[in-house]
Amino acid sequence: MPVENDYKTVNLNEVAKKAGVSIATVSRVINNNPNVTPVTRTKVQQVIRKLKYSPNRVAKRLRNRYASSNLLGVLIPDIQNPFYVEVLRGIEDVAYENKYALIMCNFSQDEKKEKLYLDILQSESIDGLIAAPTHEHDQKVIHLVKSGLPIVCVDRGLSGVDVDVVLVENKNGAFAAVDHLAKNGYKRIAYISGLPQLPSSQQREAGYIEALMANKLPVDRELIRLGDSSHESGVRLCEELLNLSSPADAVFAGNNLITLGALETIHKRKLKIPQDIAVIGFDDMYWSISLNPPLTAVRQPAYEIGKRAAELLIQRINDPVRPTVSMILKTELMIRNSC
Amino acid sequence: MPVENDYKTVNLNEVAKKAGVSIATVSRVINNNPNVTPVTRTKVQQVIRKLKYSPNRVAKRLRNRYASSNLLGVLIPDIQNPFYVEVLRGIEDVAYENKYALIMCNFSQDEKKEKLYLDILQSESIDGLIAAPTHEHDQKVIHLVKSGLPIVCVDRGLSGVDVDVVLVENKNGAFAAVDHLAKNGYKRIAYISGLPQLPSSQQREAGYIEALMANKLPVDRELIRLGDSSHESGVRLCEELLNLSSPADAVFAGNNLITLGALETIHKRKLKIPQDIAVIGFDDMYWSISLNPPLTAVRQPAYEIGKRAAELLIQRINDPVRPTVSMILKTELMIRNSC
DNA sequence: AAAAAAACTGTAAACGTTTTTATTGCAATA
DNA sequence: TATTGCAATAAAAACGTTTACAGTTTTTTT
Numbered sequence: 001m002p003v004e005n006d007y008k009t010v011n012l013n014e015v016a017k018k019a020g021v022s023i024a025t026v027s028r029v030i031n032n033n034p035n036v037t038p039v040t041r042t043k044v045q046q047v048i049r050k051l052k053y054s055p056n057r058v059a060k061r062l063r064n065r066y067a068s069s070n071l072l073g074v075l076i077p078d079i080q081n082p083f084y085v086e087v088l089r090g091i092e093d094v095a096y097e098n099k100y101a102l103i104m105c106n107f108s109q110d111e112k113k114e115k116l117y118l119d120i121l122q123s124e125s126i127d128g129l130i131a132a133p134t135h136e137h138d139q140k141v142i143h144l145v146k147s148g149l150p151i152v153c154v155d156r157g158l159s160g161v162d163v164d165v166v167l168v169e170n171k172n173g174a175f176a177a178v179d180h181l182a183k184n185g186y187k188r189i190a191y192i193s194g195l196p197q198l199p200s201s202q203q204r205e206a207g208y209i210e211a212l213m214a215n216k217l218p219v220d221r222e223l224i225r226l227g228d229s230s231h232e233s234g235v236r237l238c239e240e241l242l243n244l245s246s247p248a249d250a251v252f253a254g255n256n257l258i259t260l261g262a263l264e265t266i267h268k269r270k271l272k273i274p275q276d277i278a279v280i281g282f283d284d285m286y287w288s289i290s291l292n293p294p295l296t297a298v299r300q301p302a303y304e305i306g307k308r309a310a311e312l313l314i315q316r317i318n319d320p321v322r323p324t325v326s327m328i329l330k331t332e333l334m335i336r337n338s339c
Numbered sequence: 340m341p342v343e344n345d346y347k348t349v350n351l352n353e354v355a356k357k358a359g360v361s362i363a364t365v366s367r368v369i370n371n372n373p374n375v376t377p378v379t380r381t382k383v384q385q386v387i388r389k390l391k392y393s394p395n396r397v398a399k400r401l402r403n404r405y406a407s408s409n410l411l412g413v414l415i416p417d418i419q420n421p422f423y424v425e426v427l428r429g430i431e432d433v434a435y436e437n438k439y440a441l442i443m444c445n446f447s448q449d450e451k452k453e454k455l456y457l458d459i460l461q462s463e464s465i466d467g468l469i470a471a472p473t474h475e476h477d478q479k480v481i482h483l484v485k486s487g488l489p490i491v492c493v494d495r496g497l498s499g500v501d502v503d504v505v506l507v508e509n510k511n512g513a514f515a516a517v518d519h520l521a522k523n524g525y526k527r528i529a530y531i532s533g534l535p536q537l538p539s540s541q542q543r544e545a546g547y548i549e550a551l552m553a554n555k556l557p558v559d560r561e562l563i564r565l566g567d568s569s570h571e572s573g574v575r576l577c578e579e580l581l582n583l584s585s586p587a588d589a590v591f592a593g594n595n596l597i598t599l600g601a602l603e604t605i606h607k608r609k610l611k612i613p614q615d616i617a618v619i620g621f622d623d624m625y626w627s628i629s630l631n632p633p634l635t636a637v638r639q640p641a642y643e644i645g646k647r648a649a650e651l652l653i654q655r656i657n658d659p660v661r662p663t664v665s666m667i668l669k670t671e672l673m674i675r676n677s678c
Numbered sequence: 679a680a681a682a683a684a685a686c687t688g689t690a691a692a693c694g695t696t697t698t699t700a701t702t703g704c705a706a707t708a
Numbered sequence: 709t710a711t712t713g714c715a716a717t718a719a720a721a722a723c724g725t726t727t728a729c730a731g732t733t734t735t736t737t738t
Contacts, residue, residue, distance in 0.1 A: 001688075011693090011695085021718085022692090022719070027695070027697085034718065054462060054464070056462060057462040058400050058462075058693090059693070060399050063697085079427060082427075085419065088445075092445050101459045101460075102444070103440065106431050117440060119393065122393075123396040137488075235650055260626040286570065286599070292633070294606070351725065361688045363726080367686095367726095367727095376687090379687085397723090398725040401692095401724080402692075469721065649723090
């Protein structure tokens with residue numbers, strides 16, 4: 001037996017009846033349509049207040065297909081990664097300013113989950129979407145872009161389709177980090193990569209290799225470890241690197257979580273940073289200074305990324321035909337004590 | 340000028356026309372109503388697949404007021420706090436298993452923002468809500484509970500109303516931490532509180548005071564500092580405590596962010612932990628071991644909190660009249676090296 | 679073979695809005 | 709006074725579903 005739950009279902013009809021006008025008039029009052037006598041307007045407004053009427057957004061959205069749902073979708077690969085949390089904060093601040101709420105979908109790098117969430121988002125008729133697709137050829141997202149839904153990609157682009165995108169200089173950032181390691185005399189610099197199919201992972205690897213070459217260091221494939229961008233993979237791959245017959249003397253970690261994982265392994269082995277092994281992470285955190293030792297890291301302007309992405313998205317919603325832009329933000333090497 | 344964006348608007352009508360049946364039949368096929376000939380069913384299914392039809396959830400929800408929107412609202416006070424992120428992960432996993440998507444609202448301890456988001460959530464006709472209200476007397480949330488919307492509170496209860504709630508033993512957790520400090524010989528143990536109106540802050544303070552008394556230590560109001568649960572307040576209040584004529588020799592930090600703030604201050608002053616000053620934080624993080632020094636902390640089972648809350652919520656959605664429960668989870672003192 | 683029952687399918691109403699179109703009342707004009 | 713024009717309001721259609729009810733076909737029963 002379905003239980004009666006008494007969501008207040010005050011609707012236009014009740015308001016209209018009580019105010020002695022038609023629902024059209026009430027609707028006009030609500031939407032500030034000027035064609036209403038001041039006296040009628042106040043009368044209706046009083047009833048609205050008395051009955052605590054608030055419009056049903058579902059009905060509203062059904063009626064005007066192009067009416068704003070004031071809903072933005074956000075498709076995030078990994079909510080555990082502080083980087084994305086920071087991006088989210090940027091998005092959220094801008095969204096709030098513009099009176100949008102966020103439907104946040106965390107797909108944990110799981111393509112099936114991503115698909116489910118995208119389906120939901122689409123049929124919720126969101127106004128726009130900020131996404132970090134699983135990879136450059138993410139058909140589902142590409143299809144959405146083609147369908148005309150306003151979309152901004154962050155962290156990862158989309159190939160073969162015209163879409164706004166906010167990225168950072170991954171290659172330069174990685175180069176700076178590895179170059180710094182090399183200049184400090186480290187010879188066996190390892191790279192622990194995130195998911196290898198991600199453009200960002202690839203670009204960081206490219207920067208890594210370029211820096212090695214610039215410093216006349218050999219590129220040893222043994223020192224490049226491919227993971228899945230998780231904390232656990234950082235732990236494991238760092239162990240592998242330390243177990244090599246000729247172990248790494250420095251680690252360049254592909255992201256936040258990998259860095260923390262690597263640190264965990266190093267601390268468990270009671271190795272000294274940077275004497276025994278140096279560490280530089282991609283992604284800075286506001287508490288990096290409190291790590292042991294204070295971490296040297298490539299700072300991505302995460303909050304800024306989110307903020308820009310949200311701004312671009314709202315721009316596009318308001319002007320669907322403006323040319324697409326790619327926004328490339330700078331990274332910054334924060335030198336502390338881990339190298 | 341509104342631009343024509345061609346969201347594929349395949350609807351029941353088109354499918355029906357193409358399949359040569361009525362929209363009622365198509366609807367029945369979609370909803371697995373048994374009263375359809377197998378031959379008709381497959382015919383319709385083919386058309387559905389061919390046209391890539393997917394039902395419009397907005398229309399669906401308008402029609403069946405009590406139909407599931409498959410949307411859960413989450414009202415989070417501070418997305419920057421890793422504790423809530425972990426809670427969110429727990430919620431999300433359960434939600435996904437049960438095919439719910441999340442509307443995530445981060446209100447940053449701002450009551451106005453909270454109200455806006457609640458309005459949106461309500462008129463989105465979500466199926467249920469998980470909330471950490473700003474305080475025990477949060478009228479807005481109380482009103483929602485009374486209206487019959489399924490709600491589960493986390494981290495903070497709600498007074499004077501019957502609602503499911505998932506909490507931790509704040510007082511016991513705090514007691515264990517402060518007792519540990521006292522047993523290690525610290526005499527001037529400070530407490531940096533989060534927002535004082537939060538029940539959790541109050542309970543932790545109670546545990547703190549009880550532990551002092553149990554160890555025959557005086558309660559010095561000077562050593563109790565009230566903040567706003569933020570990183571910044573941790574930085575500032577820790578400075579105040581170190582500036583006292585008779586400074587604190589140990590700090591019990593009221594949450595995650597406060598802990599990180601306090602650490603920042605201590606490191607800036609080049610003080611040694613735990614020799615110069617000991618630190619215990621409320622809230623453990625998986626990277627606490629990588630902090631300098633590895634942090635002793637009261638672990639809240641954050642993921643578990645989220646998971647339980649989501650389970651309770653889904654139970655309530657499916658059975659709105661089951662009696663409410665309060666779930667109190669245990670904390671655990673993770674002893675590492677900061678004391 | 680006709681009647682009754684069962685199984686299937688179609689029609690139309692309803693959900694709560696917005697908006698187009700129609701109606702009303704009233705002042706200004708001829 | 710009869711007509712027009714205008715403003716304010718009302719009526720009705722539409723958005724895409726689900727579902728009660730009616731209608732049709734098929735099957736079973738007599």
